[in-house]
Amino acid sequence: MTDLLKIDRVCKSFGGVVANDAVSLSVPEGAIIGLIGPNGSGKTTLFNSIVGYHPIDSGSIRFRGEELSALRTAEIARLGLLRTFQQTRIFGKMNCVQNMQISVPHVGDSFMTMWRRFPPEVTERAESLLKFVGLYAKRQLRAEDLSFGQQKLLEFAMALMNEPKALLLDEPTAGINPTLINGLIDRLKRAHAEFGITLFVIEHNMRVIMNLAEYIYCLAHGELLANGTPEQIQNDQRVIEAYLGGH
Amino acid sequence: MGNLEILVEAPIFSVQLLLDGLLVGAIFALAAYGMALLWGVMNIINIAQGDFVILGGYVTLTLYNAGIPALAGVPVAAIVLFGVGWVIYRVVIFRVVDRDLFISILATFGISILLQQLMDQIFGADIQSAESGLGTLFLFDNQVTLGKVKLVAFGTVLVVGAALAIFLKKSRMGQAIRATSQNARAARIMGINTDRVYAMTFALNAAVCGAAGALVVMTWVIQPFIGLAYTIRSFMIVVVAGLGNIAGVVAAGLGLGAAEQFAAFLLGAEFQIGFVFALLVVILLLRNAVLKRKRQVLK
Amino acid sequence: MNSSTRMVLSAALFIAALFVPQVPALQPYLTQIAFLWVMILFALTWDVLGGQMGYNSFGNILYFGLGMYATAVIQRDLYFTVEEYANVAGGEQAALTTAEYLFGLGLGMGTGALLAVIVAALLGSGILGLRGHYFAICTLGLGIAAGELASGWDYIGAGSGLVTPLLPDALGERGPFFYYVFLILAVIAFLVLRRLYAGQFGLAINAIRDDEDKAEALGLHTTRYKTVAWCVSAFFLALTGGAFGNLVIFIDPTDVAFAGPTFGVWMVLMAILGGKGTLWGPVIGATVFHVTQELFWTYLFGWQRVALGLLIVVVVVFFPLGIVGWMRERWPKRFGEVVDAEARKAQISLEGES
Numbered sequence: 090m091t092d093l094l095k096i097d098r099v100c101k102s103f104g105g106v107v108a109n110d111a112v113s114l115s116v117p118e119g120a121i122i123g124l125i126g127p128n129g130s131g132k133t134t135l136f137n138s139i140v141g142y143h144p145i146d147s148g149s150i151r152f153r154g155e156e157l158s159a160l161r162t163a164e165i166a167r168l169g170l171l172r173t174f175q176q177t178r179i180f181g182k183m184n185c186v187q188n189m190q191i192s193v194p195h196v197g198d199s200f201m202t203m204w205r206r207f208p209p210e211v212t213e214r215a216e217s218l219l220k221f222v223g224l225y226a227k228r229q230l231r232a233e234d235l236s237f238g239q240q241k242l243l244e245f246a247m248a249l250m251n252e253p254k255a256l257l258l259d260e261p262t263a264g265i266n267p268t269l270i271n272g273l274i275d276r277l278k279r280a281h282a283e284f285g286i287t288l289f290v291i292e293h294n295m296r297v298i299m300n301l302a303e304y305i306y307c308l309a310h311g312e313l314l315a316n317g318t319p320e321q322i323q324n325d326q327r328v329i330e331a332y333l334g335g336h
Numbered sequence: 337m338g339n340l341e342i343l344v345e346a347p348i349f350s351v352q353l354l355l356d357g358l359l360v361g362a363i364f365a366l367a368a369y370g371m372a373l374l375w376g377v378m379n380i381i382n383i384a385q386g387d388f389v390i391l392g393g394y395v396t397l398t399l400y401n402a403g404i405p406a407l408a409g410v411p412v413a414a415i416v417l418f419g420v421g422w423v424i425y426r427v428v429i430f431r432v433v434d435r436d437l438f439i440s441i442l443a444t445f446g447i448s449i450l451l452q453q454l455m456d457q458i459f460g461a462d463i464q465s466a467e468s469g470l471g472t473l474f475l476f477d478n479q480v481t482l483g484k485v486k487l488v489a490f491g492t493v494l495v496v497g498a499a500l501a502i503f504l505k506k507s508r509m510g511q512a513i514r515a516t517s518q519n520a521r522a523a524r525i526m527g528i529n530t531d532r533v534y535a536m537t538f539a540l541n542a543a544v545c546g547a548a549g550a551l552v553v554m555t556w557v558i559q560p561f562i563g564l565a566y567t568i569r570s571f572m573i574v575v576v577a578g579l580g581n582i583a584g585v586v587a588a589g590l591g592l593g594a595a596e597q598f599a600a601f602l603l604g605a606e607f608q609i610g611f612v613f614a615l616l617v618v619i620l621l622l623r624n625a626v627l628k629r630k631r632q633v634l635k
Numbered sequence: 636m637n638s639s640t641r642m643v644l645s646a647a648l649f650i651a652a653l654f655v656p657q658v659p660a661l662q663p664y665l666t667q668i669a670f671l672w673v674m675i676l677f678a679l680t681w682d683v684l685g686g687q688m689g690y691n692s693f694g695n696i697l698y699f700g701l702g703m704y705a706t707a708v709i710q711r712d713l714y715f716t717v718e719e720y721a722n723v724a725g726g727e728q729a730a731l732t733t734a735e736y737l738f739g740l741g742l743g744m745g746t747g748a749l750l751a752v753i754v755a756a757l758l759g760s761g762i763l764g765l766r767g768h769y770f771a772i773c774t775l776g777l778g779i780a781a782g783e784l785a786s787g788w789d790y791i792g793a794g795s796g797l798v799t800p801l802l803p804d805a806l807g808e809r810g811p812f813f814y815y816v817f818l819i820l821a822v823i824a825f826l827v828l829r830r831l832y833a834g835q836f837g838l839a840i841n842a843i844r845d846d847e848d849k850a851e852a853l854g855l856h857t858t859r860y861k862t863v864a865w866c867v868s869a870f871f872l873a874l875t876g877g878a879f880g881n882l883v884i885f886i887d888p889t890d891v892a893f894a895g896p897t898f899g900v901w902m903v904l905m906a907i908l909g910g911k912g913t914l915w916g917p918v919i920g921a922t923v924f925h926v927t928q929e930l931f932w933t934y935l936f937g938w939q940r941v942a943l944g945l946l947i948v949v950v951v952v953f954f955p956l957g958i959v960g961w962m963r964e965r966w967p968k969r970f971g972e973v974v975d976a977e978a979r980k981a982q983i984s985l986e987g988e989s
Contacts, residue, residue: 140852143631161631166854178852180845182912183838191838195854203863206834251853381768431952437768438691442903442951449896450944457937561896564779571772606794610783616776620769621761634769 092151093118093255093287094139094170099148101131101138108134110311111148116255121281121288123302125295125322127331131311132291133175136257140172141165152255167196169254173261175291177240181233185224185243188232189215192247215250222246222276223269238265242273249280255287256280262297270294274301299323307331339602348479353597359486361593362493363551365586367566368573369497370544373504376579377517377537378433380440384424384448386566388542391451392417392549393558394459400466406554407468410492413546421542425535433534448563455560465557489551496547500540501582513537517580565609572616575623575634652818656811665810667929669882672817674925676875677898678905678917679824680868685903686911687832688864689844690763694774695872696899697781698751700892702873703880704791705750706743707799710881713739717790733805744877751873752866759862766847775895782893797886813882820878824871829914831867840864844912896940900947901928908950910957919958 094116101109108131116122126132138145141162150157152170160168180188190207219225222242227235232243241264248256261277262270274297280286292298298305299319307315307322309331315322322328343349371385382388395416396409424447432440468485475482504510516523516533524530548566552558573592577584595615600608624634655661655668677699684690711720714735731739758777765773786794802809831837839860842850851857880886890897901924909920927946931939950957956964963970 141631144629161851162848163851163854163857166852171854172852174849174852178846178849180842180849182845183841187838187841191835191842191850191855192853195856198856200859200863203836203839203860204831204834207838247853381772428948428952436955438771439951439955441691441768441771442907443948445900446944446947446951448944449900449947450941453938453940453944457941568772568776575769604787606787607783610780610787613776613780613783617762617773617780620765620773620776624761624764624769628764634765 091118092116093120093153094289095149095151096135096139097149097151099135099138099150100146101134101143102146107311109138109145112308112311112313113148114306114313114316116287116289118254119281119285119287120304121278121290121302123298123305123319124289124291124308125293125298125305125328126308126314130308130331132308133259134311135308136172136259136291139165139257140170163195166251166253167194169196169252170257171248171251171253171255172257173244173248173259175259175263177237177244177264179232179235179240179243179247182231184231185219185228185235186212186215188243188247189218189250192250194252218246218249219243221249221279223272238269241265242269245273245276249284249286252284253286255289258288258290258292260291260293262292262294270297277301343601348476349601350598351476352480353601354594355480355482356486357594357597358590359490359593360556360597361590362490362586363548363555363589364566364569364573364592365589366493366497366548366551367545368570368577368585368589369500369582370541370548371567371570372574372577372579372581372585373500373513373544374537374541375574377513378429378534379437380429380433380444381437381571382541383441383444383567384451384563385541385545385570386563386568387448387451387455388417388421388545388563389549389552389566390455390558390560390563391420392546393553394455394549395546396550396553397459397464397466397558400553405468406466406550407488409466409550409553410496410547413550414496414543415546417546417549418539418543420546421539422535424542425538429538430531430534448567452560452563459560461560463557463559464553466553468554483555486555489555492547492551496544497582497586500544503540509533509536562609565612568612568616572612572619575619649822656814662810665808665814666882669810669814669817671922671925672814672821673875673879674901674905674921675821675918676817676824676871677902678909678921678924679821679828680872680875681902682906682911682913682917683828683840683864683868686906686913686916687837687844688840688861689847690861691771691903692774692865693771693895693899693903694777695868695902696778696893696895698755698869698872699876699879699898700781700785700888700894701751701754701869702744702747702876703886703892704785704797705747705873706740706877707797707880707886708791709743709746710736710739710800711797713742731800731803733803736800736803736806739800740877740881744874747877748870748873751869755865755869756862759865760858763858763861763865778893778895778899782889782895785888785893792886792888794888796888796891797880799881799884799886801884802881809882809884813878816878817875820871820874825914825918827867827871832914836860836863841912900943904943904947904950907955907957910959910961910963913957913959913963916957916959923958 092115096112096114098111098113099109100111112135124132137143139150139157141157141160145158152168155168157165190211193211216225216228219228222245224239224242224246227239232240235243245261262273265273277288281288290298290302302319305317305319305322306313307328314331315325315328317325367385367389371382374380374382392413395413396406399409399412400406428443428447432443470484470488473482473484504514512528512533513536515528516530520530569592573585573588576588596608596612599611603611620634627633656665661668681692681695684692714731762770762773785791791797802812806812839855842855843857843860847857883891886892905920905924906917908924909918910916931942935942
């Protein structure tokens with residue numbers, strides 16, 4: 090497998106606080122990779138660095154061989170690398186179908202496509218993806234009227250609508266009704282299998298990540314602490330200490 | 337730009353412009369200090385800021401016309417405007433504090449229009465000023481003139497600014513104001529009556545503007561419809577200096593005052609207000625361009 | 636109200652509007668009624684940014700004044716030199732033939748619109764990078780700076796203003812002529828905006844309003860959409876301004892062309908009053924406001940701006956949704972919004988296959 094995303098010695102600090110210190114990792118094409126670590130270990134900062142939310146201090150981030158660190162968020166998204174937010178973000182005053190429609194891939198947009206109406210295929214695809222995440226019955230509701238968990242599912246569906254090559258998910262199960270978590274894991278796996286999307290997932294729920302990911306990286310204090318298969322990580326003494334031993 | 341030659345040939349003119357600019361800039365800084373306080377504590381940008389200044393000027397003018405020395409207008413204008421601010425808070429502002437920012441901008445814009453026209457109706461549209469009768473200093477072989485009142489005004493700015501800073505630092509109310517500005521919810525949980533804090537902040541800001549207005553009418557002129565320029569000046573100073581940075585506010589205020597004097601001299605006085613507003617656009621764009629390199633935006 | 640009845644109603648309104656100048660009783664008020672279409676154009680163009688995109692601009696008046704001056708200057712310079720014109724302006728000597736007048740007006744308005752679009756594109760890439768109150772106050776500065784500049788520029792008459800050529804007799808009275816000009820402009824603007832809001836453009840600027848960072852994270856060309864939105868707005872405002880100068884004949888830099896404290900504020904107020912972010916809201920808001928405003932000017936002369944200030948505060952504080960927005964909250968179904976209590980309560984399930 091080739092590396093879809095390759096992160097090489099990325100450093101990022103805010104003021105004097107080092108959030109990422111020479112983090113290197115790689116996400117092979119077609120994989121499901123997990124990223125874990127205690128609170129404040131720099132997971133979300135790393136995600137933000139990858140998708141261009143802030144410039145990095147040093148290092149390199151390559152997606153399909155292309156350097157990302159000089160690109161802006163929207164350009165990176167159009168390359169096919171998308172992220173979802175820990176604090177779910179959707180377009181509140183628009184209904185679910187509209188949220189989906191505007192999430193179509195924008196890579197080929199030109200001044201002419203700005204004016205177009207959405208073709209029926211787009212609406213059909215939007216509705217079928219809403220079915221996929223169980224929101225079809227609520228498709229005409231304003232997104233702000235959905236519960237937090239439902240918004241999270243909507244955001245996931247919007248990401249799928251965008252047809253990314255890789256999806257960075259920031260705590261996809263946080264705030265989701267526990268009875269839905271198994272279903273969500275199933276949907277994530279199916280998105281991976283059926284749409285061929287590479288997944289890179291931050292997750293706090295150990296049961297979820299061990300079930301989902303085939304390979305896991307663990308961050309602590311901004312540095313890469315350990316990496317390995319779920320079994321290796323589960324039995325890694327350093328990981329256990331990082332989680333239990335505090336600081 | 338013909339006047340540029342004059343500056344080159346007679347550099348002493350620069351001293352005159354600089355001195356005038358710095359002294360008037362101090363008054364801008366005072367109004368900006370109030371705006372920064374309001375912005376920081378209540379997250380409101382008060383478009384009527386400049387109209388409060390002008391209203392303070394008219395209060396002073398009224399006293400002056402009644403035969404009372406203009407300098408006495410400083411405390412009186414502050415007290416009157418404190419009351420005006422309190423009433424405006426109780427009637428309008430408390431309804432917009434926690435709402436969309438644009439609602440507060442537009443509401444204060446409405447207040448600004450209302451105040452302008454009220455002042456026009458009551459005091460007339462003429463340009464007016466109050467003579468301090470303090471006389472003039474002549475410096476550098478009489479080449480530079482300096483109204484003593486400007487020095488007095490400068491001193492007053494320092495006193496008012498220092499008083500406000502000490503109030504915020506030492507008094508119980510001041511501490512409550514600072515606590516609320518850092519985290520209004522936490523302050524509420526700790527038992528601070530944030531509604532009172534907001535009312536106090538809004539009224540205090542109005543009082544500061546009132547004092548500034550008294551100084552404006554003594555050192556310069558007032559007119560019912562020039563308030564907006566003071567609002568924009570305050571806003572600009574705060575944008576350049578940042579919230580909660582007194583030294584920065586003073587520096588930016590003095591700098592703006594000086595820049596305006598030079599611009600008015602070089603471009604012609606008719607372009608001075610245009611210069612202020614154009615400068616605002618330029619400063620915001622520059623500030624945003626700097627942030628953009630860090631992939632942030634002004635918001 | 637379904638879409639076909641709405642269509643019939645709109646068509647009936649339009650046909651009625653076409654016949655207004657033929658009604659003898661309305662003849663004396665034609666200029667005021669023509670102003671109504673101008674107001675609607677103000678509110679519609681403001682709402683593109685303010686309502687649909689969430690960028691509250693106080694500076695759109697810039698494009699209005701720009702179009703007005705561009706048109707007047709072209710009308711003047713086509714047939715006169717500046718000195719000649721200063722001597723004859725407004726008088727009989729300045730009379731143009733119908734063809735000359737229409738050519739000058741058309742070329743002027745076209746050039747003004749083009750100029751406004753160029754300026755909007757240039758300014759937009761910078762100023763639309765600002766958000767929230769920074770954008771609002773920056774645009775406020777923009778409008779006033781333009782007025783101050785125009786007041787000091789001799790070529791366009793500086794503070795003493797500029798007079799536009801008179802309408803040739805063959806074209807009839809100014810009132811009816813410009814009534815039709817503005818009616819047509821308003822209808823075209825309405826239809827164009829309706830079409831734009833129905834497609835990707837509309838959803839994209841709505842998305843920018845709701846969460847610009849998210850829109851960017853999805854790969855939208857946000858800067859492009861924002862700039863184009865401002866250009867659309869500027870285009871129609873400049874055309875309006877070009878014709879408006881010819882309707883009022885005399886262009887004052889700060890009271891007519893770059894009239895921030897009046898027109899500039901009215902646009903915002905009308906759109907909010909009617910309901911920002913809706914298609915009909917600005918139209919209704921402009922109509923209600925125009926009637927109120929005429930009353931203010933008639934019965935409260937001298938105090939009209941006090942009343943205006945009060946009106947702004949009251950509308951913004953107590954009625955921020957506006958007329959259409961309020962109706963939409965009250966009768967959502969009539970606005971095509973499905974508020975199915977069942978759908979809202981429905982438990983979602985991810986078990987098994989879907």
